[in-house]
Amino acid sequence: MIALVLPHMREQGWGRIINISSIYGREHGGSIDYMAGKAGLIALSKHLALQLAPINVRVNSIAPGSIDFPGSTWERFQQNNPPEVVDEFIARNLPAGRFGWPEPIGEMVAFLSSDRADLVTGACINVDGGQSKSLF
Template sequence: MSEQSRVAIVTGAARGIGAATALRLAADGLAVAVVDLEESAAASTVEAIVAAGGRAIAVGADVADRVQVEAAVERIAAELGAPGVLVNNAGVLRDNLLFKMSDADWDTVLGVHLRGAFLFTQAAQKHMVGQRWGRIVNLSSTSALGNRGQANYAAAKAGLQGFTKTLAIELGPFGITANAVAPGFIVTDMTAATAARIGVEFEEFQRLGAAEIPVRRVGRPEDVAHTISYLASEGASFVSGQVIYVAGGPRD
């Protein structure tokens, strides 16, 4: 199957890394299902893809809800074709120090990141197994290594790395690879929210961040999208079970 006939699902694709990834995969020739909690939120990403000559549909789904996820994947298969690429990008923040973190803070973050990736992968993999080809890319983070005020987010992102490695083992015999991308400081609405939480102007937050990064700049969503594009390609067929840090320097 040529890349021009492949179908990709990108969750959390209304903005930020998800939108940049959807646009990049569309530019690579894939049809893209742009998934977000509200279908209307995904419209601008779809419009940008279509305006550039690509194929895309907007799909609304709560990634932590099995019924909605399974319905979304079946709709995508019916309208675009069987998915061969899945990018589990949907995420939320509920930052707080451990002693102030509520059950809801914990459950929401683990639900969206981990349960969401589990449900979408489970629903999509049967189509990939049928094609004997697939690419799964999960969005982890440098926060998986630990980050103050993010016990929930760090746990979810570290969990996604273990999930990814297990997928690589289980699905590899069917021609399916699974990898994780772990961004560092990327300029998005989520990092802006982090700056606001700690009471730092976002421009200053970026300046301070860049000073700690070996390449001396903060990342952009497109930096992550380029890496995902490679992992989703035919050329990455011998790369599986890996965690690639897109962080402007080495990470442990």
């Protein structure tokens, strides 16, 4: 998708590219292929951000935590496990005391897409309710 939109962004001298990664692109969690793919997406975003900053194209990534929505892995987790298992997972892993939901991710996309985020490029922003453990 980036390759398709980039020529137009270069031509107009403005653009916003926002990739959705995961906190598990920055720290341990999930399968190795998932972590490697999400880490690669963060690295791609940073690399492109540095290349495209001079032409006013901003590139960032968002790293959601455990986001629950209909049909999600977390919905299945909650449906397929006893309440005490779900409660223990939440207590151990989710400092906000609940799973995340899609709207905060969308709000971050809207912000990063706007002119208000003109100095934000090459960033990977966690939207995870404090779930991630990494200091970076």
